[in-house]
Each structure stands twice: as structure tokens, then as C-alpha cells.
Amino acid sequence: MPWYLYIALRHLFPQGKRFPVYTLMSVTGVVLGEAVLMVVISVFNGFGHEIRTRIADTYGDLRIVTGDLIYNTEDLSERLKSMESVESAVPYAHGLVMLLHKNKPLAPMVEGIDVRSDEELGKYEEYLLAGNMDDFDDDSILVSSGLADQLQLYVGGEVEMYTPLMMLKLLESDGKDMLLPRSVRVAGIFQTGWQRADENTVICTLRLMQDLYNLGEGAHGVRVELNEGYEIEPESRSISDALGRPFFARTWMDTHGDFLSVVQLEKRMMFFLLFIIVIVASFSIMSSLLIFVIRKTREIGLFAAMGATPRQVAACFCYQGLFIGITGTIFGMGLGFTLIHFRNHITSTISRILGVADSMNQIYGFSYLPARVEMADMIGIALLSILVATLAGLIPAYKASRLDPVEALRSE
Amino acid sequence: MSEPLIEAREVSRQFESVEGSIKVLQGVDLCINPGNTISIQGESGSGKSTLLNILAGLDRPDGGSVVWGSSDIANQSSSKLARIRASLIGMVFQSYYLVPELRALENVMLGGRISGMNTDLKERSKALLEKVGLGERMASLPATLSGGERQRVAIARALISEPKVLLADEPTGNLDEATGDSVMGMLQALCVDANVALVLVTHNTNYAARMDSAWILRQGVLEKGS
Numbered sequence: 001m002p003w004y005l006y007i008a009l010r011h012l013f014p015q016g017k018r019f020p021v022y023t024l025m026s027v028t029g030v031v032l033g034e035a036v037l038m039v040v041i042s043v044f045n046g047f048g049h050e051i052r053t054r055i056a057d058t059y060g061d062l063r064i065v066t067g068d069l070i071y072n073t074e075d076l077s078e079r080l081k082s083m084e085s086v087e088s089a090v091p092y093a094h095g096l097v098m099l100l101h102k103n104k105p106l107a108p109m110v111e112g113i114d115v116r117s118d119e120e121l122g123k124y125e126e127y128l129l130a131g132n133m134d135d136f137d138d139d140s141i142l143v144s145s146g147l148a149d150q151l152q153l154y155v156g157g158e159v160e161m162y163t164p165l166m167m168l169k170l171l172e173s174d175g176k177d178m179l180l181p182r183s184v185r186v187a188g189i190f191q192t193g194w195q196r197a198d199e200n201t202v203i204c205t206l207r208l209m210q211d212l213y214n215l216g217e218g219a220h221g222v223r224v225e226l227n228e229g230y231e232i233e234p235e236s237r238s239i240s241d242a243l244g245r246p247f248f249a250r251t252w253m254d255t256h257g258d259f260l261s262v263v264q265l266e267k268r269m270m271f272f273l274l275f276i277i278v279i280v281a282s283f284s285i286m287s288s289l290l291i292f293v294i295r296k297t298r299e300i301g302l303f304a305a306m307g308a309t310p311r312q313v314a315a316c317f318c319y320q321g322l323f324i325g326i327t328g329t330i331f332g333m334g335l336g337f338t339l340i341h342f343r344n345h346i347t348s349t350i351s352r353i354l355g356v357a358d359s360m361n362q363i364y365g366f367s368y369l370p371a372r373v374e375m376a377d378m379i380g381i382a383l384l385s386i387l388v389a390t391l392a393g394l395i396p397a398y399k400a401s402r403l404d405p406v407e408a409l410r411s412e
Numbered sequence: 413m414s415e416p417l418i419e420a421r422e423v424s425r426q427f428e429s430v431e432g433s434i435k436v437l438q439g440v441d442l443c444i445n446p447g448n449t450i451s452i453q454g455e456s457g458s459g460k461s462t463l464l465n466i467l468a469g470l471d472r473p474d475g476g477s478v479v480w481g482s483s484d485i486a487n488q489s490s491s492k493l494a495r496i497r498a499s500l501i502g503m504v505f506q507s508y509y510l511v512p513e514l515r516a517l518e519n520v521m522l523g524g525r526i527s528g529m530n531t532d533l534k535e536r537s538k539a540l541l542e543k544v545g546l547g548e549r550m551a552s553l554p555a556t557l558s559g560g561e562r563q564r565v566a567i568a569r570a571l572i573s574e575p576k577v578l579l580a581d582e583p584t585g586n587l588d589e590a591t592g593d594s595v596m597g598m599l600q601a602l603c604v605d606a607n608v609a610l611v612l613v614t615h616n617t618n619y620a621a622r623m624d625s626a627w628i629l630r631q632g633v634l635e636k637g638s
């Protein structure tokens with residue numbers, strides 16, 4: 001070990017002293033910055049991931065469409081299911097309807113799902129706030145929580161549904177026809193945690209949808225879920241290619257990607273805001289190292305008298321910054337992982353103390369704080385913290401290397 | 413005779429201060445030959461420390477030249493000088509300058525580490541500490557050592573790199589007479605033993621008289637002492 005590295009270590013962890021206060025203070029700053037960054041970024045990743053799964057659950061990973069109605073959905077589904085990457089493929093139809101309840105109208109998006117598929121039913125069952133999937137049939141609908149709130153819908157209640165087709169008929173008959181709404185029962189109320197779906201969505205059976213929209217046996221497309229481990233984007237391309245014209249695959253990224261990019265943007269902003277903590281910590285490293293250089297002036301003069309080059313003296317203090325960075329990062333990671341692991345105990349304890357239980361559920365639709373540790377992010381945070389701490393050591397190191405040995409030895 | 417280790421020729425050095433420039437050294441000639449012992453006396457502020465710093469290459473003269481071996485050090489970079497200094501010169505100061513974070517043994521070993529004399533460093537350091545009479549205090553921190561003990565550690569640290577010249581700036585200046593005597597005796601014995609040239613700055617006429625040659629720094633020049 002070169003002597004300057006050795007001295008750097010000894011300065012940080014002096015012999016015979018169990019409690020190196022200066023070192024501890026400098027390291028603590030890095031530990032806190034690192035830990036906070038890790039927790040917040042992981043929670044953001046968790047939110048992103050949760051939202052992604054919820055979008056994927058409601059939209060499907062891919063949708064195979066032609067731009068026209070598809071009648072041979074059985075064939076298409078079989079072809080898709082025979083592909084290695086495809087977990088399930090079920091037909092769907094979608095559109096817009098108007099619901100009228102207690103004279104209040106709203107026009108939600110409606111999606112007809114294939115109730116023969118157990119997976120489809122299971123997925124919505126997960127998100128049901130009230131009601132029962134067993135009651136879901138061709139004369140009933142599932143409504144999103146936001147819709148239920150606004151129209152004051154309740155499970156078991158009836159609601160009147162109008163389709164664009166009915167209006168068209170009314171127009172064509174110059175108002176001579178009666179406008180007869182379809183009365184449906186509310187079988188359940190769901191909440192996915194994805195705001196856009198929760199606001200204004202109705203789920204009905206594919207059969208009801210075919211009926212309402214006069215589709216016959218047709219569907220608008222086939223929803224595809226991919227098996228675990230397949231990337232959506234490349235897979236959508238290869239499935240499109242495999243099916244050939246007129247079929248093509250659309251991903252939820254095409255339609256809802258903007259929402260996720262907002263989450264990404266928020267994550268990046270939080271990163272820069274919280275990185276300020278690390279920068280502040282680096283200033284405290286810098287100031288304590290500067291004080292240290294001044295305290296050690298005569299010692300630095302002595303090193304020169306013993307034959308140390310200015311570069312070696314500089315290295316001695318640079319290494320101190322590096323060590324503080326590395327030590328702080330290691331302990332910060334430990335603290336960060338611990339906080340991430342116990343985050344739900346921590347948040348529930350805090351909300352119990354403050355008496356705001358379940359506020360998270362009300363706001364975000366999550367009953368727990370999601371978190372997802374992305375290794376690339378963690379490594380990035382660690383490297384940046386170490387880099388910044390090392391940079392903080394540069395100015396004191398430069399100052400130390402520029403000391404005139406004669407002056408240094410004369411100083412009292 | 414072999415060539416001198418360090419030679420000062422017509423060295424002058426002045427400092428600028430608010431009251432004008434102080435001419436501290438005004439043409440100092442000094443020749444340090446291998447194994448020679450030299451004493452330099454002089455009033456406080458006469459420029460003894462300044463002269464030692466210039467001989468050690470830590471400070472540069474305003475006039476004249478300093479030659480190490482056969483090369484003038486004026487046109488060498490400070491890093492180059494540092495590397496040569498590490499093996500040529502050992503220095504001992506009035507106030508020891510031990511590294512407080514290091515134990516006695518580690519302080520001695522640091523001298524070897526900096527000068528790159530790493531072979532058998534630990535064994536050699538232990539042996540040297542035994543020689544200066546600190547065999548029992550190797551694991552002590554400087555703060556727990558007496559002044560005399562600290563200076564012994566400092567002397568061992570200066571000699572561990574096996575320098576050719578030891579520059580000692582009032583090594584007994586902070587010690588009481590009895591301790592000073594024993595430290596001085598030990599210092600001289602070690603230098604004679606290892607054939608190290610010694611330049612001793614001291615106020616003590618007895619110590620000065622024990623050297624091969626004695627000088628007095630007066631009005632910026634070296635005069636032959638008695």
C-alpha cells in the first residue's frame with residue numbers, strides 16, 4: 001500500500017480512537033443522501049411498474065386489429081395461442097356508450113370482454129371493490145369507481161344504456177322511432193389504480209357489446225397477453241410479421257405511453273432534486289477536509305521534508321474523499337435496502353400515529369407502497385455518490401499539495 | 413577525498429516584509445562530506461533554519477547555488493527533488509512533528525514508506541526503536557510519550573530511510589538538560605555508527621564542540637566557531 005493511501009486511512013480511522021467524529025459526520029451525509037435517493041427512486045420504479053401492470057391488465061399487452069371487424073376470432077386466437085410467446089388471446093370489442101342514472105348522463109368508454117376466458121374474469125376480480133364476478137352476465141356491466149361515484153351507482157342497481165347506434169336510428173327515422181334504452185344491472189364496481197381506466201370505464205360481456213353495436217359474431221380485435229419474460233415492443237413486431245396482412249399488433253405503449261413517460265419524467269426530476277442532498281453532503285465533506293488540511297499543515301510540511309511529492313500529498317486527501325464516498329455509499333445502500341424492505345411497516349406506523357390511515361389507498365388506489373429495486377438505478381446512484389464525494393476531496397487535496405513546505409513547517 | 417554530499421556556494425536568501433527586505437543569508441559556503449559532523453550555532457533569527465531548509469531543497473536560495481552530489485538543484489523540479497531528498501536527507505526538528513494518529517512504530521515505518529525503503533521495514537523499524545531505547549513503547553501513540561521519547565521516535569523515523577545526511581534543527585531545544593544530553597548522545601552515536609553526516613543546529617556549546625567542525629551564523633555568513 002502506498003504511504004499516502006495508508007495515511008488517508010489512518011487520518012479517517014485514527015489509532016486508539018474508537019469514534020472518529022469528523023469521519024462519521026462526513027460519512028453520515030453521504031449515507032442519508034444515498035439512502036433517500038434509493039428509497040424514492042425505488043418507490044417511483046414501483047409505481048411505474050404497478051401502473052404498467054395495471055395498464056397491461058386492462059388494455060392487454062398487445063391488441064391484434066385489422067382496422068375492420070374481425071369475424072374469425074376463433075381461428076385468430078388459436079393461431080396466436082400456438083405462438084411461443086403468447087399466454088392468452090381473447091376477442092374484444094370496444095366503443096362508447098351513454099349511461100343515464102337519475103337523469104344524470106355520462107358517456108364512458110365501454111369494453112366488451114370474452115367471459116369464456118377464466119383469466120379475463122380473474123383479472124377483473126382482483127380489482128373489484130364491490131360486487132361479484134359470478135353475477136356478471138350478458139345483462140349486466142362492471143363500472144369503474146369514478147363512474148359509480150358520479151352516477152351514484154350501486155351493485156345490483158339498474159342503469160339505462162344508450163349506444164350511438166340507437167341515436168343513429170333515431171336520426172334516420174327523423175325522430176319517428178322511439179329511443180329505447182337498454183336497461184342493465186350493475187354487477188360490480190372496480191378500481192385498478194390506473195386513473196384513466198378508473199374514471200370513466202364500463203366493462204360488459206362481448207356478447208352484450210356485439211348486441212349493442214350490431215356486430216354479429218364480429219369483434220374489434222384480439223387481446224393478447226404475453227408470457228413472462230417477453231418484451232412487448234419487439235414481440236409485437238414479430239407477431240405482426242407472423243400474422244401477416246391485414247393483421248397488425250398495437251401495444252398499450254402506442255396508446256397510453258405518454259402516461260408512463262410522465263412517471264419517468266417525475267422520477268428523473270425527483271432524482272435531481274434529491275441528488276442535491278448528496279451535493280450538500282459533498283460540501284460538508286469538502287469543508288471538513290479543508291479544516292483538516294489546515295489542522296494538518298505542519299504534518300504536510302513534514303511529509304515534504306521526508307521526501308513526499310506534492311502529487312502524493314494531494315493523493316492522500318483525494319483518497320479521503322473517495323473513502324468517505326465509498327463508506328457512505330456502502331452504509332447508505334444498507335440503510336436504503338432496509339428502508340425499502342420495511343417501507344410498509346414504516347408508512348403504516350406513521351399513518352397510525354398521524355391518524356391518516358388508508359390515505360394512500362384513497363389517493364393512489366394502492367393499499368401498500370410499491371417499490372421496485374432496479375439494479376441499474378442503484379449502481380448509478382452509488383457511482384454518482386462516490387464520484388461527487390471524490391470531487392469534494394479535490395479542492396482540499398489541491399490546497400494541501402500547494403502548501404509551501406517551509407511555510408508549513410514554520411506554522412504554529 | 414570523495415565528493416561532498418551537499419555543498420552550498422555563496423548562498424543568499426532574503427525575505428520581504430513590511431519593514432523592507434531582511435537579508436538573512438548573505439553568501440554562505442558550506443560543504444557536507446560523507447560521515448562529517450557539523451554544528452551550526454547562532455542567535456535566534458539568524459537564519460539557521462532557513463539555511464537547513466535550503467540545504468534540504470525545501471527552500472530555494474535567491475543567490476548562489478546548492479549542489480547535491482554533482483548536480484545543481486536549482487534547475488530540478490520539486491517532485492524530482494522530493495524523490496532524491498527521500499533517500500539523501502533525513503530531518504529532525506525541535507518540535508518532533510510526529511503524526512498523532514500513528515503509533516510509535518508506525519511513525520518510524522512512515523519514514524521508510526515515504527522514501528520507498530520497504531524491504532524488511534517492520535523488522536528494521538523495530539530494531540531501530542530498540543536501538544533508541546523505545547523497545548517497550550512501540551505501540552504507544554505520540555500523545556502518551558514524553559518529549560525525549562518523541563524525539564527518539566523522530567530520530568528513528570529520520571534514519572530508517574538510511575539517509576546520507578541528517579539535518580537536525582535544535583533537536584534538544586524542547587528538552588530539559590538531562591534528557592537533551594541523552595538524546596544528543598544517542599543521535600551522535602547513531603550517526604557515527606551508520607556513517608551518516610550530521611548537521612546539528614544547536615544553542616548548546618558542549619554539543620557543538622563535539623562535532624568535527626563548528627560554525628556560527630552571524631550577519632548572514634558562516635564563521636568558523638571555536
Ligand SMILES: Nc1ncnc2c1ncn2[C@@H]1O[C@H](COP(=O)(O)OP(=O)(O)O)[C@@H](O)[C@H]1O
Pocket residue numbers: 427428429434436454455456457458459460461462463
Ligand atoms: N517566510 C518568511 N517570511 C518572512 N521572514 C522570514 C520567513 N522565514 C524566515 N523569516 C525571517 O528570517 C529570519 C531567520 O529565520 P530562521 O531561519 O527561522 O531563524 P533561526 O532558525 O536561526 O532562528 C527571521 O528573522 C525570520 O523572521
Ligand SMILES: [Mg+2]
Pocket residue numbers: 460461462581
Ligand atoms: Mg530556527
